[in-house]
Amino acid sequence: MSSPALPSNRDENWRYANLRPLAKARPDAISAALPPAGLALPPPLPPPLPGYERWVFIDGQVAPGLSAAAPNPFVSLLDFRDAGRELAQLLDSDLAQAGADFSLARINLQREGKVLHVSVPDGGEARLELNFVATAAASAGTSYPRVQVHAGRGARLRLIERHLSAGATDSAINAAFDLALASDATIDHCRLQNCADGASVFDTLTAHAGERATYRLRTVTLGGLTSRSTLFVKLAGSAARCELVAASIANGIQTHDTFAQIDHAGPGTTTRELFRGIATERGKLAFNGKMIVRETAHDADTDQSLKTLLNGSGAEASARPQLEIYTDKVRAKHGATTGKLDEQMLFYMLSRGIDRPQAQALLQWAFIEDAISHIELAPLRQEIEQLIAAQLNEVSALDGLVARP
Amino acid sequence: MKPLLKIENLSASVGGKKVLNGLSLEVNAGEVHAIMGPNGSGKSTLSYVLAGRPGYQITGGTVSFEGRDLTTLEPEERARAGLFLGFQYPVEIPGVNNVYLLKAAVNARRKALGQPEVDAYEFLQLVRGKMKLMQMDESFLSRGVNEGFSGGEKKRNEILQMLVIEPTLAVLDETDSGLDIDALKVVARGVNTLRSPDRGVLLITHYQRLLDHVVPDQVHVLARGRIARSGDKSLALELEKRGYDWVLEVA
Numbered sequence: 001m002s003s004p005a006l007p008s009n010r011d012e013n014w015r016y017a018n019l020r021p022l023a024k025a026r027p028d029a030i031s032a033a034l035p036p037a038g039l040a041l042p043p044p045l046p047p048p049l050p051g052y053e054r055w056v057f058i059d060g061q062v063a064p065g066l067s068a069a070a071p072n073p074f075v076s077l078l079d080f081r082d083a084g085r086e087l088a089q090l091l092d093s094d095l096a097q098a099g100a101d102f103s104l105a106r107i108n109l110q111r112e113g114k115v116l117h118v119s120v121p122d123g124g125e126a127r128l129e130l131n132f133v134a135t136a137a138a139s140a141g142t143s144y145p146r147v148q149v150h151a152g153r154g155a156r157l158r159l160i161e162r163h164l165s166a167g168a169t170d171s172a173i174n175a176a177f178d179l180a181l182a183s184d185a186t187i188d189h190c191r192l193q194n195c196a197d198g199a200s201v202f203d204t205l206t207a208h209a210g211e212r213a214t215y216r217l218r219t220v221t222l223g224g225l226t227s228r229s230t231l232f233v234k235l236a237g238s239a240a241r242c243e244l245v246a247a248s249i250a251n252g253i254q255t256h257d258t259f260a261q262i263d264h265a266g267p268g269t270t271t272r273e274l275f276r277g278i279a280t281e282r283g284k285l286a287f288n289g290k291m292i293v294r295e296t297a298h299d300a301d302t303d304q305s306l307k308t309l310l311n312g313s314g315a316e317a318s319a320r321p322q323l324e325i326y327t328d329k330v331r332a333k334h335g336a337t338t339g340k341l342d343e344q345m346l347f348y349m350l351s352r353g354i355d356r357p358q359a360q361a362l363l364q365w366a367f368i369e370d371a372i373s374h375i376e377l378a379p380l381r382q383e384i385e386q387l388i389a390a391q392l393n394e395v396s397a398l399d400g401l402v403a404r405p
Numbered sequence: 406m407k408p409l410l411k412i413e414n415l416s417a418s419v420g421g422k423k424v425l426n427g428l429s430l431e432v433n434a435g436e437v438h439a440i441m442g443p444n445g446s447g448k449s450t451l452s453y454v455l456a457g458r459p460g461y462q463i464t465g466g467t468v469s470f471e472g473r474d475l476t477t478l479e480p481e482e483r484a485r486a487g488l489f490l491g492f493q494y495p496v497e498i499p500g501v502n503n504v505y506l507l508k509a510a511v512n513a514r515r516k517a518l519g520q521p522e523v524d525a526y527e528f529l530q531l532v533r534g535k536m537k538l539m540q541m542d543e544s545f546l547s548r549g550v551n552e553g554f555s556g557g558e559k560k561r562n563e564i565l566q567m568l569v570i571e572p573t574l575a576v577l578d579e580t581d582s583g584l585d586i587d588a589l590k591v592v593a594r595g596v597n598t599l600r601s602p603d604r605g606v607l608l609i610t611h612y613q614r615l616l617d618h619v620v621p622d623q624v625h626v627l628a629r630g631r632i633a634r635s636g637d638k639s640l641a642l643e644l645e646k647r648g649y650d651w652v653l654e655v656a
Contacts, residue, residue, distance in 0.1 A: 343459070348496040348550075351456050352506060352566065353484035353513035362509075366500025366549070 016286030016318060018226035018255040021200035025138035025172030029113060030059040044166060045131055046383050052129040052160060055116065059136050060143035060173070062114065074126050078117045115146040118159075122152035122182070129160040134171035134195055145175040151185035151213075159189045160380060165196035165223070175203035181213035183237055188216045190375055194387055195223035197252065204230045211237030211266065218375050220384050221248040221256045222391055231260040235269035235297075246275045247371035249364075249391050250283030250315075261290040264297040275306040275319060276371040278364050282314035290322040293330050300327070304334040309367050311341055311360065361392040408469075409434045409574050409605040410455075415466035416630075417454045424450040426630030427466070432574065435602040439616055439641060440609045442627035443649040448609045449493060451627070452578040455607075456490040457483050470574065484510070485517035487573030489566075491580045495559040498550035503562070506550050507532060510570050535568040538598065540591050557588040564595035575599060576607045581615040593618030613645040626652045 006023055007014040048054045056066035062077060120126045132145045151157050165171060181187055195201050201224040207215045221227050233242050248256040262271045277285040285308055293300045308317035321334040341363050349359035368388060375381040410432040417425040424447045432438050442448050453461045457480035468475040470488060512522050539561045551559050560580050567575050581589055596619045624640040625632045634652050
């Protein structure tokens, strides 16, 4: 089977992604000889979150010994082709097309293999914690994590997704997530990408929301040499809602790129989108937030707040709101800024005797906290705050640092 | 008496414009000096030059603080050496906890003095006591630094920081501006609390009314970037009656 071509930077929506590491990775899936010799198991994972069913995947494939012994009946591992058919009935064809148009997803979807299939029945509730650990080098193959989720009418799913590294530091990951929310369903989805600094992490996510359904995605990108998230959300039913909060810190020579398209088709649909990104040293960041409001989506309400902070002469950032509106009855608010550390704030802290590096770290902290504070699950938020503190490198004591409104 | 702060023939410019022009001033330990003067006379510039704000260029003269050349120190080093600036317009820093800033500031000062970090419990007790004095609700502690504070609350927060940090020299830049009479009394009480034989205070103010509550040892009038006249507290009263023009004419 011939692989579809990788996207190119000539494509406007791929202008900022660093595609070279993926092009160099071996495209076939990593073989199932798991775990790789020499890898200490279990890999370094945070303690399980209370009430959450834990799943661990190594190089894209489920690690039974590390995952829930008695899985929830809502969760199953399906052969990919069967799962695809099942979900195709739930997914909107436009959305499926939009996802598949991006060849990265297509590369993923044409592989043989398993998919984690989650189907929460009407009125049901589930909490899942999915941990994807990359251990193999890109020269050994690519990880293809695949997850499909269906939340039935009024169902509620809390989903935590982590991407981490153990072993090789230059893994290639190409993940595909598809979510379908029936009417009145709610999905709270928190994702953390904290892979090794040499990893290439690509993912494509589609979400389809029915009437009054709410999809909340909190996504934090800290790791990877190059990271690209491609998100397609369709608010198909009336009064469906999307809340997307994204945070990203690109240090060194990291490139973090997000393309998020939110398509408002149902009347009275709502989106709240917030991005906070920090680029330091020679880090590069891009967030392209595209809002489509269709003719049918009268009384839609969209709000975008995209802010990036540069700290370093070689750092680059682009925060771009894009609006495509086909109805007059819409409320669309957007703001995008790219700035440096506020000199007045910095001087104020220095004048209190605080070291310059610490003051800078505190200001970066305060900036990113705008996004992190939206993570409602306290242990997960604290875990992420610890990681960010370590990334900012100067905040030695987190105790009492965080100001809560 | 040993001068805490000794400024000699200081000239400074901001954005290429000369604002201070041969200013000399000595503040001894235990003294409170008030600096008054019309708008644009260089009052705020003096405070920023002392604190080391970027963009405030010293073009001549010397400033020594407890015998050390202040001008060679970074802003954070000046603070750790015991200099405190109370801002005319305190800066809002959303996301950084007020109490965290206080603690970091206190520990920075303690470290410079060779003392161990403050004990968390003792620190909270200390801060609570000072907050009571400043009539501030404890909820201010967990809010972002000055975030959403009213003008008066910001000024009280400046004084609270000063009381907790316990600087050797406090430079208060128009801390009284924008305060109603009750808040003014609270701020004055805070400043009076800091007064001690080994500390000094430089009160920069536009109006005489603060000096009813914080009685200065000396009053100076700043005009055209230098001290045009000095005297005791009666000078402030005279200025209140006659305005600044009178001093400017004499100068």
